Amino acid sequence: xxxxxxxxxxxxxxxxxxxxxxxxxxxxxxxxxxxxxxxxxxxxxxxxxxxxxxxxxxxxxxxxxxxxxxxxxxxxxxxxxxxxxxxxxxxxxxxxxxxxxxxxxxxxxxxxxxxxxxxxxxxxxxxxxxxxxxxxxxxxxxxxxxxxxxxxxxxxxxxxxxxxxxxxxxxxxxxxxxxxxxxxxxxxxxxxxxxxxxxxxxxxxxxxxxxxxxxxxxxxxxxxxxxxxxxxxxxxxxxxxxxxxxxxxxxxxxxxxxxxxxxxxxxxxxxxxxxxxxxxxxxxxxxxxxxxxxxxxxxxxxxxxxxxxxxxxxxxxxxxxxxxxxxxxxxxxxxxxxxxxxxxxxxxxxxxxxxxxxxxxxxxxxxxxxxxxxxxxxxxxxxxxxxxxxxxxxxxxxxxxxxxxxxxxxxxxxxxxxxxxxxxxxxxxxxxxxxxxxxxxxxxxxxxxxxxxxxxxxxxxxxxxxxx
Ligand code: UDX
Numbered sequence: 001x002x003x004x005x006x007x008x009x010x011x012x013x014x015x016x017x018x019x020x021x022x023x024x025x026x027x028x029x030x031x032x033x034x035x036x037x038x039x040x041x042x043x044x045x046x047x048x049x050x051x052x053x054x055x056x057x058x059x060x061x062x063x064x065x066x067x068x069x070x071x072x073x074x075x076x077x078x079x080x081x082x083x084x085x086x087x088x089x090x091x092x093x094x095x096x097x098x099x100x101x102x103x104x105x106x107x108x109x110x111x112x113x114x115x116x117x118x119x120x121x122x123x124x125x126x127x128x129x130x131x132x133x134x135x136x137x138x139x140x141x142x143x144x145x146x147x148x149x150x151x152x153x154x155x156x157x158x159x160x161x162x163x164x165x166x167x168x169x170x171x172x173x174x175x176x177x178x179x180x181x182x183x184x185x186x187x188x189x190x191x192x193x194x195x196x197x198x199x200x201x202x203x204x205x206x207x208x209x210x211x212x213x214x215x216x217x218x219x220x221x222x223x224x225x226x227x228x229x230x231x232x233x234x235x236x237x238x239x240x241x242x243x244x245x246x247x248x249x250x251x252x253x254x255x256x257x258x259x260x261x262x263x264x265x266x267x268x269x270x271x272x273x274x275x276x277x278x279x280x281x282x283x284x285x286x287x288x289x290x291x292x293x294x295x296x297x298x299x300x301x302x303x304x305x306x307x308x309x310x311x312x313x314x315x316x317x318x319x320x321x322x323x324x325x326x327x328x329x330x331x332x333x334x335x336x337x338x339x340x341x342x343x344x345x346x347x348x349x350x351x352x353x354x355x356x357x358x359x360x361x362x363x364x365x366x367x368x369x370x371x372x373x374x375x376x377x378x379x380x381x382x383x384x385x386x387x388x389x390x391x392x393x394x395x396x397x398x399x400x401x402x403x404x405x406x407x408x409x410x411x412x413x414x415x416x417x418x419x420x421x422x423x424x425x426x427x428x429x430x431x432x433x434x435x436x437x438x439x440x441x442x443x444x445x446x447x448x449x450x451x452x453x454x455x456x457x458x459x460x461x462x463x464x465x466x467x468x
Contacts, residue, residue, distance in 0.1 A: 003077070009046075010152070014161055015161065023192065029072035079116065083098060091286045109139065126214070144179075155338030163194075167207070167209070170215060190205055225284045228280070228302075230264075231267075249426065270350070309353070313350065313353055325359070328359045331397045333363055345398075348376065362392065366401055418439075423442040424443065
């Protein structure tokens with residue numbers, strides 16, 4: 001099919017590339033001219049595993065082209081809207097860009113088009129789109145609007161697109177539902193050349209769930225908010241573990257063995273970030289508020305997450321005593337591994353607070369440093385974790401990059417001023433770190449080592465005395 005994708009961000013670019021990979025002829029537009037020029041010249045504007053190779057492959061056979069919004073509107077029988085919906089100051093999603101695209105489609109498109117909202121939008125946006133298209137349509141445009149929420153995780157988005165658990169479609173006409181099924185047919189049947197796996201392992205075919213537009217829109221916000229709630233829940237359990245003397249890893253393992261709970265998204269740490277969870281939770285609260293539903297449960301999820309950085313800073317302060325003048329190696333700036341995205345990353349608040357308190361920060365991230373430089377200009381960017389650790393009073397792990405698991409700890413032991421590691425993602429093994437000669441502090445895994453046990457008040461005693 002001839003498909004258009006409007007917006008070449010993480011979602012749009014992955015969508016365009018993967019739709020071309022499964023056989024469609026795709027035109028992708030981008031309104032940021034510098035970014036568009038990069039894409040047209042074969043330069044990636046962002047880092048996402050496998051995406052560059054997929055784009056190269058499909059461009060080489062002419063199935064993916066980049067250009068203007070006007071060209072995209074003229075091209076596709078179906079048009080995916082993948083523009084940004086950033087948060088406004090009050091938590092609402094800013095729908096300006098979506099509105100602008102809808103107006104442009106209404107004014108320029110002719111014949112029949114399927115218009116698909118893929119950006120994360122509040123419930124009833126589909127209904128608004130329909131209304132808006134009919135108000136502004138000047139060329140006798142006939143159309144359907146469908147919702148097709150994306151569940152792509154940055155870092156694995158190509159794999160998630162091609163091998164999803166579910167494809168959710170919200171369509172209010174049989175024609176729209178049939179077209180959506182046709183677009184996704186190769187993925188539903190898992191019949192395409194997979195660019196990620198050679199000899200793709202047999203997996204369960206994805207579920208194709210067709211529903212009405214409002215329900216599809218709600219599925220996205222409800223899913224992300226639920227996952228964020230799971231993370232905040234385990235983070236509170238981690239706090240409790242630190243006070244009573246329990247190991248959150250074991251608690252999460254025990255909980256996750258119950259299939260009704262499941263083990264995923266029970267990793268405690270310095271908090272969730274990225275461009276989805278923080279804004280989607282806020283937007284969902286606002287949607288509920290406007291509909292007269294008190295969803296204050298989610299306000300707590302957000303508050304707990306906002307306190308994570310401060311909680312971790314307290315650990316740093318406790319270990320360093322005086323932060324001013326200390327050299328701190330920060331490993332990881334991206335909001336999670338395998339991405340260069342630093343939007344709403346906990347690293348930003350953490351580094352700013354350390355600088356405010358007078359620390360010197362030497363940071364290293366395998367992918368995110370270019371994006372971090374304008375946001376965090378007052379730190380030193382290093383070319384590897386060893387350089388960042390040179391003379392450091394503490395190594396602070398903020399993102400669990402695989403690379404940090406395979407380091408030469410003897411070399412690091414001699415490079416640092418003090419062998420202290422504060423792990424905000426629980427990625428290392430406490431016993432192993434003690435054996436390597438480091439004082440190791442993580443999240444919710446108290447008491448962790450005999451050494452730390454000896455140097456701290458017995459948590460069980462202090463808990464008992466606090467109660468009594
Ligand atoms: C998320 C959703 O997973 C995806 O389905 C949706 O379409 C977009 O939003 P993404 O933002 O890429 O994807 O990141 P995800 O892997 O979900 O992680 C979000 C944040 O939660 C990260 O900061 C991560 O470090 C944190 N996290 C995740 C935890 O702190 N603990 C966990 O157990 C899992």
